[in-house]
Amino acid sequence: MVEDRKLAVLRAIVEDYVATQEPVGSKSLVERHQLGVSPATVRNDMAALEEEGLIAQPHTSAGRIPTDKGYRMFVDRLSQVKPLSVAEKRAITTLLEGAVDLDDVVQRSVRLLAQLTRQVAIVQYPVLSRSSVRHVELVTLTGTRLLLVLILSTGRVEQRILELPKPISDDAVALLRSRLNQAVTGQRLVDAAEALAALPDMFDHQDRTPVSLAVAALVAAISDHRSDERVVVGGTANLAQFGDGFEVSIRPLLEALEEHVVLLRLLGEATTPSTLTVRIGSEVPYEGLGGTSIVATGYGAGDEAFGTLGIVGPTRMDYPGTMGSVRAVARYLSKILDEG
Amino acid sequence: MVEDRKLAVLRAIVEDYVATQEPVGSKSLVERHQLGVSPATVRNDMAALEEEGLIAQPHTSAGRIPTDKGYRMFVDRLSQVKPLSVAEKRAITTLLEGAVDLDDVVQRSVRLLAQLTRQVAIVQYPVLSRSSVRHVELVTLTGTRLLLVLILSTGRVEQRILELPKPISDDAVALLRSRLNQAVTGQRLVDAAEALAALPDMFDHQDRTPVSLAVAALVAAISDHRSDERVVVGGTANLAQFGDGFEVSIRPLLEALEEHVVLLRLLGEATTPSTLTVRIGSEVPYEGLGGTSIVATGYGAGDEAFGTLGIVGPTRMDYPGTMGSVRAVARYLSKILDEG
DNA sequence: CATTGGCACTCGAACGCCGCGAGTGCCAGG
DNA sequence: CCTGGCACTCGCGGCGTTCGAGTGCCAATG
Numbered sequence: 001m002v003e004d005r006k007l008a009v010l011r012a013i014v015e016d017y018v019a020t021q022e023p024v025g026s027k028s029l030v031e032r033h034q035l036g037v038s039p040a041t042v043r044n045d046m047a048a049l050e051e052e053g054l055i056a057q058p059h060t061s062a063g064r065i066p067t068d069k070g071y072r073m074f075v076d077r078l079s080q081v082k083p084l085s086v087a088e089k090r091a092i093t094t095l096l097e098g099a100v101d102l103d104d105v106v107q108r109s110v111r112l113l114a115q116l117t118r119q120v121a122i123v124q125y126p127v128l129s130r131s132s133v134r135h136v137e138l139v140t141l142t143g144t145r146l147l148l149v150l151i152l153s154t155g156r157v158e159q160r161i162l163e164l165p166k167p168i169s170d171d172a173v174a175l176l177r178s179r180l181n182q183a184v185t186g187q188r189l190v191d192a193a194e195a196l197a198a199l200p201d202m203f204d205h206q207d208r209t210p211v212s213l214a215v216a217a218l219v220a221a222i223s224d225h226r227s228d229e230r231v232v233v234g235g236t237a238n239l240a241q242f243g244d245g246f247e248v249s250i251r252p253l254l255e256a257l258e259e260h261v262v263l264l265r266l267l268g269e270a271t272t273p274s275t276l277t278v279r280i281g282s283e284v285p286y287e288g289l290g291g292t293s294i295v296a297t298g299y300g301a302g303d304e305a306f307g308t309l310g311i312v313g314p315t316r317m318d319y320p321g322t323m324g325s326v327r328a329v330a331r332y333l334s335k336i337l338d339e340g
Numbered sequence: 341m342v343e344d345r346k347l348a349v350l351r352a353i354v355e356d357y358v359a360t361q362e363p364v365g366s367k368s369l370v371e372r373h374q375l376g377v378s379p380a381t382v383r384n385d386m387a388a389l390e391e392e393g394l395i396a397q398p399h400t401s402a403g404r405i406p407t408d409k410g411y412r413m414f415v416d417r418l419s420q421v422k423p424l425s426v427a428e429k430r431a432i433t434t435l436l437e438g439a440v441d442l443d444d445v446v447q448r449s450v451r452l453l454a455q456l457t458r459q460v461a462i463v464q465y466p467v468l469s470r471s472s473v474r475h476v477e478l479v480t481l482t483g484t485r486l487l488l489v490l491i492l493s494t495g496r497v498e499q500r501i502l503e504l505p506k507p508i509s510d511d512a513v514a515l516l517r518s519r520l521n522q523a524v525t526g527q528r529l530v531d532a533a534e535a536l537a538a539l540p541d542m543f544d545h546q547d548r549t550p551v552s553l554a555v556a557a558l559v560a561a562i563s564d565h566r567s568d569e570r571v572v573v574g575g576t577a578n579l580a581q582f583g584d585g586f587e588v589s590i591r592p593l594l595e596a597l598e599e600h601v602v603l604l605r606l607l608g609e610a611t612t613p614s615t616l617t618v619r620i621g622s623e624v625p626y627e628g629l630g631g632t633s634i635v636a637t638g639y640g641a642g643d644e645a646f647g648t649l650g651i652v653g654p655t656r657m658d659y660p661g662t663m664g665s666v667r668a669v670a671r672y673l674s675k676i677l678d679e680g
Numbered sequence: 681c682a683t684t685g686g687c688a689c690t691c692g693a694a695c696g697c698c699g700c701g702a703g704t705g706c707c708a709g710g
Numbered sequence: 711c712c713t714g715g716c717a718c719t720c721g722c723g724g725c726g727t728t729c730g731a732g733t734g735c736c737a738a739t740g
């Protein structure tokens with residue numbers, strides 16, 4: 001019973017602090033929430049909460065603010081993901097359905113997420129190795145240069161240039177093209193690795209070089225992590241809210257946001273579309289991001305995500321709402337990619 | 341003679357102010373530059389310069405800072421573009437040559453520009469209508485859905501999905517593909533408009549629908565300005581230098597940087613690779629960007645630029661150096677795109 | 681007539697001081 | 711276990727003062 005009230009107090013503190021951005025005192029707490037007890041009682045509870053390390057006071061004689069641990073407790077046990085309003089849902093569908101392009105889809109998703117959460121949004125492009133091949137195309141540029149274009153079911157297009165030691169005939173290109181497509185179309189590249197490896201042996205000895213090159217390029221494409229590092233960041237203007245808060249200078253934040261590799265590591269482990277990862281303050285495994293939290297999830301059909309998306313914002317954020325938005329955008333994005 | 345010294349004083353003021361970010365007084369001026377006159381004389385000159393609106397004092401009893409007009413004079417008549425150091429040039433080539441992709445090239449260019457100038461860098465993707473077609477590809481997705489892939493000489497790849505009213509045979513697709521390529525390959529899309537328009541007539545009546553659709557998609561691609569709005573922004577961390585200056589809050593800046601359409605308009609008129617556009621402070625045609633200057637130029641082979649690139653930074657920037665970097669990056673980028 | 685040293689003046693930034701008030705912890709009584 | 715009362719703490723904002731960089735003006739000088 002008492003334990004329950006203490007948690008109610010914690011919840012109230014988190015909510016008030018998130019709303020007002022100011023340390024919350026015992027008096028204003030009882031005024032704004034129906035706790036049914038006096039400020040003095042709340043003060044006792046607060047002392048207990050502080051003892052447990054869930055809240056802290058910036059300086060003596062000031063109200064309390066939640067600690068990272070406090071937020072963690074709030075997220076895990078005192079709140080639940082807030083579903084979007086009907087209007088918001090409609091806004092999502094209309095906005096995302098207007099996209100023509102994968103680039104466009106990703107772009108719009110970032111904007112959307114940034115707008116909904118009023119936070120910095122991050123969306124990773126679908127990872128090459130996790131989506132299936134729709135088509136492989138070979139285009140002759142000059143006699144000894146081939147352009148290899150890889151089109152994936154997610155709409156992603158990769159291109160590589162192959163430099164051949166000697167010219168190749170159009171017929172040979174056509175044959176190679178059809179064999180390549182036979183080997184990989186409809187599958188994920190990883191799953192087609194065997195078929196690809198066997199491919200050169202299907203050709204005459206003197207024709208094998210271009211085949212091997214093409215195969216090598218495809219294999220390189222899936223193992224090249226640099227192309228998985230493609231992410232788009234949006235809503236950086238929302239960083240302004242950090243500024244007028246306190247401490248955290250935005251410099252390191254902006255730097256971190258430019259380090260796409262770092263960002264991916266931060267979003268990273270949220271590879272399953274169904275789970276929502278929340279990292280709070282010190283739980284964020286990156287120094288430059290003091291005072292920030294990250295909410296991320298995967299997107300894509302099935303268990304294994306095509307990629308991840310999420311937001312980064314101040315620790316004092318509206319977790320239920322943000323989590324709702326992130327989840328929603330991930331779902332709609334999954335749907336769009338699955339259809340398109 | 342006297343006039344000359346006045347300009348020398350202006351130049352000294354600009355240089356000192358850019359270096360120190362603090363209003364510069366008559367005494368420190370004569371100390372740091374060999375003007376050969378006393379502070380009192382400099383004060384007289386300063387009074388004259390102020391009279392002409394080239395410098396101003398933030399408050400009485402403070403040093404002078406250049407006005408926009410003062411910077412303008414400095415850029416136009418008192419300075420010249422500073423060429424890069426050998427090390428910098430080498431850094432550029434090694435960095436840019438490592439790129440595999442158009443995306444990669446653009447990405448690297450932005451980083452480079454941001455690093456060299458310590459400013460926010462902006463690079464526009466090559467405009468579709470200004471580069472020539474390397475290849476058009478058609479891929480059957482389902483019976484009634486075709487994927488049209490347009491590969492341009494700059495390395496840019498555009499894709500559109502065509503929804504057909506009724507299924508199309510593989511042969512018909514092959515024919516259409518070859519005819520399309522005949523019509524447009526090697527030319528800029530704008531120049532191929534006629535050939536494209538004539539294309540449907542070359543087919544049997546009942547086969548024309550897909551042809552028209554494909555043609556329409558291509559025409560749409562060049563006239564769709566949304567796909568010309570593709571820009572990449574980098575080095576936003578350099579915005580931090582605005583902050584500790586004064587006035588200018590970064591909020592509107594970040595907002596402007598997210599408005600790619602606006603950015604393009606700002607870079608916009610620099611369509612010729614050979615000219616360098618500099619807009620200073622109030623000359624920048626956008627409200628949100630008080631206290632900023634823009635240095636931009638076009639890139640690409642020939643007179644008409646493929647696209648534009650540039651930087652935006654505080655009015656108090658190192659113009660000669662920045663202009664040198666912008667020009668250099670544009671040149672190298674032009675070269676890379678021309679070769680690749 | 682341009683230049684210069686001298687001098688009084690201005691005014692913002694920095695500093696220290698003080699009072700206010702929100703908020704706390706503790707205690708004794710219900 | 712809750713509550714009202716009370717003394718205490720301490721950050722914030724307002725105010726006055728000092729300090730000094732920098733100015734404008736003037737009279738003297740080559």
